[in-house]
Amino acid sequence: MDIALFGSTKSTPVQVPRDGDQLFAAFGSVEIDLSRLVLPESLRLSAMATFGGVKLIVPRGTDVVIRGFALFGSQEYKSRSERMSEASRSVIYLNAVAVFGNVEVIED
DSSP states (O other), rough: OOOEEEEEEEOSSSSSSOTOOOEEEESEEEEETTTSOOOOSSSEEEEESSSEEEEEEOTTEEEEEEEEESSSEEEEEEEOOOOOOGGGGEEEEEEEEESSSEEEEEOO
């Protein structure tokens, strides 16, 4: 679990997060860079941003399925225009809640 309260945290993990890991930002920001990791076929994560922001950077070719809601906030997936072959893709299932905040996923 990564938490930022009235501050910010930025990390580049050396291991793949566990299924169900959570990212939480309240009046702050959390940034996690997974772009250098080889992700499993599927990974489930949760993110909540309340008056703050959560940014998740994923490897090129990763598909992201975002579920959840935004109330006076936003959820966004910024993918690159070019896509990789189907055989090498991973899928991240992200349960995202943004209340006066922003949950953003960026493809590296």
